[in-house]
Amino acid sequence: MPNIGVYVCHCGLNIAGTVDVERVAEYAKTLPDVVVAKHYKYICSEPGQRMIQEDIRAYGLERVVIAACSPRMHEETFRKTVAEAGLNPYLLEVVNLREHCSWAHSDQPEKATEKAKELVRMGVARARLLEPLEKRVISVEKNVLVVGGGIAGIEASLDLANAGFKVYLVEKAPSIGGRMAQLDKTFPTLDCSACILTPKMVDVAKHSNIKLLTNAEVTNVSGFVGNYEVTVLKKPRYVDEDKCVGCGLCTEACPVKIPDKFNEGLSQTHAISIYSPHAVPKVAIINPEHCLRLKYGKEVCGRCLKTCEAKAINFEQQPENIQLKVGAIILAVGADVFDAAKIPELGYGRFKNVISNIQFERISDASGPTGGKILCPETGKPPRSIVFIQCVGSRDKRFHEYCCRVGCMISLKQAILAREKLGGDVEIYICYNDIRAFGKGYEEFYRRARDLNINFLAGIPSEIRSAPDGSLCVTVYEKVVNKLLEIHADLVVLSCGIVPRKDFNKISETFHVSRSSDGFLLEAHPKLRPLETSTAGIFLAGACQGPKDIPDSVAHASGAAAKVIELLSKGEFEIEPLKAVVNPDFCSGCGICKSICPFDAIEMKTETANEEKLVAEVIEVKCQGCGACASACPTHAIKMQHYTDEQILAQIHAALIAK
Amino acid sequence: MSLVDLMSMAKPNEEMRKKILQKLHEELAYCFQCAKCTSGCTAFKLLELVPHEIMRLTKLGFIEELITSEIIWTCATCLKCVERCPQNVSPYHVIIALRNIAVKQEAKIPEAYLKAVSQILETGLAQTIEKVTTKKMESLDRQKLHLPEIKHPTETFRTTFLKILEEHEL
Numbered sequence: 062m063p064n065i066g067v068y069v070c071h072c073g074l075n076i077a078g079t080v081d082v083e084r085v086a087e088y089a090k091t092l093p094d095v096v097v098a099k100h101y102k103y104i105c106s107e108p109g110q111r112m113i114q115e116d117i118r119a120y121g122l123e124r125v126v127i128a129a130c131s132p133r134m135h136e137e138t139f140r141k142t143v144a145e146a147g148l149n150p151y152l153l154e155v156v157n158l159r160e161h162c163s164w165a166h167s168d169q170p171e172k173a174t175e176k177a178k179e180l181v182r183m184g185v186a187r188a189r190l191l192e193p194l195e196k197r198v199i200s201v202e203k204n205v206l207v208v209g210g211g212i213a214g215i216e217a218s219l220d221l222a223n224a225g226f227k228v229y230l231v232e233k234a235p236s237i238g239g240r241m242a243q244l245d246k247t248f249p250t251l252d253c254s255a256c257i258l259t260p261k262m263v264d265v266a267k268h269s270n271i272k273l274l275t276n277a278e279v280t281n282v283s284g285f286v287g288n289y290e291v292t293v294l295k296k297p298r299y300v301d302e303d304k305c306v307g308c309g310l311c312t313e314a315c316p317v318k319i320p321d322k323f324n325e326g327l328s329q330t331h332a333i334s335i336y337s338p339h340a341v342p343k344v345a346i347i348n349p350e351h352c353l354r355l356k357y358g359k360e361v362c363g364r365c366l367k368t369c370e371a372k373a374i375n376f377e378q379q380p381e382n383i384q385l386k387v388g389a390i391i392l393a394v395g396a397d398v399f400d401a402a403k404i405p406e407l408g409y410g411r412f413k414n415v416i417s418n419i420q421f422e423r424i425s426d427a428s429g430p431t432g433g434k435i436l437c438p439e440t441g442k443p444p445r446s447i448v449f450i451q452c453v454g455s456r457d458k459r460f461h462e463y464c465c466r467v468g469c470m471i472s473l474k475q476a477i478l479a480r481e482k483l484g485g486d487v488e489i490y491i492c493y494n495d496i497r498a499f500g501k502g503y504e505e506f507y508r509r510a511r512d513l514n515i516n517f518l519a520g521i522p523s524e525i526r527s528a529p530d531g532s533l534c535v536t537v538y539e540k541v542v543n544k545l546l547e548i549h550a551d552l553v554v555l556s557c558g559i560v561p562r563k564d565f566n567k568i569s570e571t572f573h574v575s576r577s578s579d580g581f582l583l584e585a586h587p588k589l590r591p592l593e594t595s596t597a598g599i600f601l602a603g604a605c606q607g608p609k610d611i612p613d614s615v616a617h618a619s620g621a622a623a624k625v626i627e628l629l630s631k632g633e634f635e636i637e638p639l640k641a642v643v644n645p646d647f648c649s650g651c652g653i654c655k656s657i658c659p660f661d662a663i664e665m666k667t668e669t670a671n672e673e674k675l676v677a678e679v680i681e682v683k684c685q686g687c688g689a690c691a692s693a694c695p696t697h698a699i700k701m702q703h704y705t706d707e708q709i710l711a712q713i714h715a716a717l718i719a720k
Numbered sequence: 721m722s723l724v725d726l727m728s729m730a731k732p733n734e735e736m737r738k739k740i741l742q743k744l745h746e747e748l749a750y751c752f753q754c755a756k757c758t759s760g761c762t763a764f765k766l767l768e769l770v771p772h773e774i775m776r777l778t779k780l781g782f783i784e785e786l787i788t789s790e791i792i793w794t795c796a797t798c799l800k801c802v803e804r805c806p807q808n809v810s811p812y813h814v815i816i817a818l819r820n821i822a823v824k825q826e827a828k829i830p831e832a833y834l835k836a837v838s839q840i841l842e843t844g845l846a847q848t849i850e851k852v853t854t855k856k857m858e859s860l861d862r863q864k865l866h867l868p869e870i871k872h873p874t875e876t877f878r879t880t881f882l883k884i885l886e887e888h889e890l
Contacts, residue, residue: 406760406804452754457806494754523760523804538758540772545764 063123065188066116067098067181070105070129072159077102079163081174085128088178092185096120105135113139114146122148124188128156128181149193151638151703156184179716186715190708194638199682201287201629202388206231208279208572211239212611213603213618214393215261220622222270226629229385230265231293232275236340237262239395240604243323243337243419245426245433247611248474249506255339255428262341274383275342282390282572283661285683286598287634291385297378299347299355300333304373307343309335311365311374319351321430325420327438328430333365333374338428345373389598389625392582393618394568396604399454399461399557406524407453407555413439414533415525415553417453418471425478435482437552440531444551446488447479448535450522455558456494463579465558466608469497472556473510480513489515490548492522492537500612518546525553559608572599581607592621597636600624639686639703641679647698650675654690654699663690723780732781740778740817747809748779757801757811767794771801771811778814787822793830840881844873 067089071077082100089098097120101109104127116122125143129135132155140150158177166173203226207218210232218228230237241247242262244254265271274293281292315331323337324330332351335343349355353362354376366374398419401409409415414437416424427433437444449472455465473496476489496517498507511517522537532549539546561580562568569576574594575583582605585593592600602618603609609617628634641654645668654677655663662683668674677690677699691701700706723732741748755772763769769791777786786792795815802810822829836846843849849870852860862869873881 452806456752458750458808459806494752519755520759521754521756521806523756523800536759538755538761538764538770538772540753540755540758543770545759 062094063189064096064121065092065094065124065126065185066113066120066122067092067095067126067128067185068104068109068113069098069100069158069177069181070109070127071100071102072130072163073103076129076158076163079167079170079173080158080177081170082177084174085158085177085181089126089128089181089185092182094124094189095185096122104129105138110139110142113142117143117146117148124152124154124191126154126156126181126184126188128158128177128184130159131155131157131161151194152188152191154184154188154191156180183712183715186711187708190705190711191703192705194702196635196638197640197681198633198635199287200633202289202386203227203629203632204229204385204387205625205629206279206289206291206385206387206390207393207602208390209239209393209395209603209605210234210237210265210273210275211393211395211603211614212241212258212261213395213605213614214239214391215258215265216615216618217391217393217602217622217625218265218271219261219268220619221625222268224622224626224630226270226626228268228271229291229293229387230271230273231277231279232273233278234336235276235298235344235346236336236342237265237273237275238337238339238341240398240419241611242339243325243426244422245429246474246478248470249500249502251474251477255426259339259341262339266341273342276346277383279571280382285660286596286636287388287629288682289387289390289598291387291390293383293385295381295383297349297380298344299349299352299374299376299378300345301373301375301378302342302344304371305344306371306373307335307340307345308370309345310368310370311345314364314368316362316364317351317353319348324423324430325417327420327423347374347376388629389600390572391600391602391618391621391625392568392572392574392594392605393602393621394562394565394582394605396559396581396608397562399465399560401453401555401557403460404453407450408525408527408533409555412525412527412533412553413437414444414551415555417555417557418468418475419557421475421554425475425482433482435479435552440551442551443483444479444487446532446548446550447476447490447552447554448522448533448548448550449476449489449491449554449556450535451491451493451496451556452521453555453557454560461558461560461579463608464497465556466497466613467610468556468558469493469495470500470503470506470610472554473498473507473515475554476515477510477513480515485514488548490518490535490550491515492518492520492535494519494521500610559604562605565605572596574599574601577607579607581605592617592624598628636682637686639701640681640684641686641688641690642700642702643677643679644698644700645676647696648676649696649698650677651695652677653693653695657689657693659687659689660685725782728785730782730785733783734781736783736821737778737781740783740814740821744814744817747811747814748775750807750809751775751779751811752807754806756804756806760800760804762796762798762800763794767791769794771795771815774818775809775811775814778818783818783821786818787825787827790828790830792818792822793833837885841878842872843870844877845870 069082069086086098086100136155143153144150205228207214207230218230222228241258247254277295280294284290312331312334315333317332318329320326321328321330333347423429454460498504518539519541520537520539522535526534528534535548573596577583584591600621602621603614662680664678665675666678668676688701691699757771
């Protein structure tokens with residue numbers, strides 16, 4: 062029987078504050094095959110790891126049991142520790158005495174110590190039966206799929222393309238640019254959004270390593286890390302991208318008017334149009350829901366056809382399915398803006414002069430519907446007083462519990478812009494609960510706003526009514542001066558938060574990524590793995606993971622790109638040996654395992670010797686080691702490596718025996 | 721508690737605080753004092769009811785000053801505060817709880833409320849049975865209008881009603 066060493070960690074006071082670690086270590090010495098048992102303040106520290114390595118040599122240890130924090134935390138660390146001392150890294154067993162014991166039973170130290178002893182006994186029982194395993198090496202595709210062409214997707218694509226990887230950038234809209242393209246200025250420096258974004262958009266279009274697919278969606282993803290197969294549906298534009306010069310004559314000729322999505326419905330565009338003034342690619346697109354010819358047939362309208370000198374319009378264009386092979390995927394699918402119509406008391410949708418913060422951006426932007434003049438949508442006149450209302454749809458248990466992280470800064474910025482553009486006479490009020498200015502240069506920006514005679518009112522208005530003079534009546538209780546104030550405003554701007562996209566459900570299904578309770582896409586670990594998803598090879602960038610401003614999105618995207626480079630740069634990588642193994646002699650070919658496998662990792666094949674007999678075969682690279690097949694197999698023909706039936710039964714047995 | 725109100729030298733009432741927190745912990749714990757309730761409060765404009773202040777005072781335990789004041793009786797129970805609260809809490813329920821404590825402690829209760837209770841016990845109606853005066857200054861009661869007489873509630877109703885009042889005590 063193997064020599065086993067047991068090490069009990071104090072984890073400072075995290076474990077030792079509740080569990081009597083000395084007694085646990087003493088108890089471990091009494092267990093069969095245990096030749097050494099020690100306790101130590103921090104086993105993960107350098108001297109702690111050295112202690113184990115020295116013992117492996119001194120006592121000739123063949124198995125190591127470490128009773129410490131969750132294996133999710135330090136299993137990888139300790140595997141390296143034992144491997145450096147010459148032991149196979151899979152001959153290590155980590156017993157969780159922190160999350161599963163001391164933290165859970167902090168008020169019952171005596172019972173917690175007893176439980177710790179039992180957990181250690183179980184760990185030793187399993188360790189005895191551990192088998193040495195070798196990591197698997199698989200080769201990878203050096204192409205990357207980036208989904209979403211907002212600032213995060215653009216940044217990630219450029220980083221990867223510059224590092225020499227081939228990038229496919231898929232964007233749902235007719236142009237890349239995303240939310241940032243809709244903004245006027247950016248906080249806290251007030252540099253113009255288009256000035257810093259447009260050059261990057263052009264870089265993407267020109268980069269020889271980037272293949273840009275706009276007006277396209279990913280419809281299917283199969284395969285596994287390093288070897289994903291992706292189907293992209295490129296919807297017809299009805300305009301030839303290579304021929305269109307972006308002159309815009311077709312738009313002028315088109316008789317059909319529709320609300321302009323890019324301008325948030327504040328202006329109208331035509332059934333054939335160029336998505337935005339800075340669109341990349343600058344190519345027209347026909348909206349099939351509104352185009353008369355596409356709706357009613359060949360003989361109808363066709364004015365755009367006659368005007369187009371480049372002969373770029375093609376009503377025969379068909380949807381196209383494009384197959385891609387990529388090694389990794391970055392999801393940079395972004396987020397939506399909260400729909401304020403869900404809060405009836407604020408009158409959004411009922412009063413034209415109650416607008417959302419993203420609509421204010423369009424009004425303030427030089428390329429927007431008013432040419433950059435801040436005008437009330439209803440009257441077309443510049444407002445004499447503006448009220449900003451914070452936390453619309455965020456920090457609100459009825460809608461989204463989280464803080465949107467950008468609302469305060471957006472309103473400060475928009476208030477400053479309004480002051481600059483409308484002059485010193487316009488009255489500006491910001492109704493807030495807390496002003497959160499936490500980023501670099503943000504608090505200074507808040508001070509700058511105060512310097513510009515912007516009035517801050519501590520209190521959230523309960524409702525917005527229309528006054529007889531046509532203005533909007535905002536009543537707010539100001540809790541610093543204890544007065545109920547009434548403001549007659551010409552324009553009310555609602556600071557709408559960032560919310561999960563409506564199609565996240567579909568995205569999470571297509572890419573096999575989970576969502577967190579707030580609805581955003583879930584990262585592998587909130588602190589230590591914020592760029593990865595729980596599916597290997599799929600990464601997150603930008604606001605799809607949670608509300609982010611531009612600096613955070615860019616940092617997140619560059620981080621995700623670096624993670625992809627780390628993964629793919631060698632052309633191959635190691636994966637865990639935790640996989641299912643089929644014993645063909647026992648396999649009856651029933652196929653239950655194939656039907657149950659969530660990763661599509663089992664194929665039924667005919668045996669070479671006997672062509673009538675079907676045998677299950679595990680596709681190694683696809684197998685994630687979940688163990689579903691092993692537990693379902695009626696003939697016990699499937700063994701889950703590192704979690705064999707024998708190992709688990711030994712653990713159960715150790716749990717059940719009398720002390 | 722180690723808290724003192726230096727303006728009145730009042731100390732929080734720990735016992736009442738615990739009692740009310742036990743029942744309405746969620747209402748009081750999650751309030752983050754945005755004052756949206758007060759911004760829209762029907763009773764504030766006329767009677768200066770400040771719901772968010774009541775929430776904080778109750779949480780801190782300064783309950784005596786609330787139950788001895790008339791302010792808790794001014795709530796019009798329109799429930800706007802409950803409807804619009806971003807933290808899904810209910811100043812209304814806290815105010816009702818404070819009223820219940822006031823009754824239990826035999827603090828000063830506005831006459832109209834006492835009247836309403838005796839009215840219900842007597843007639844089963846919260847409103848008194850009124851006479852109507854016409855434009856010709858003719859006074860009409862139910863009998864003159866040929867309306868049926870309102871029956872007095874039974875003893876069972878009275879006992880049930882009183883029992884319900886008991887049960888709803890804090």
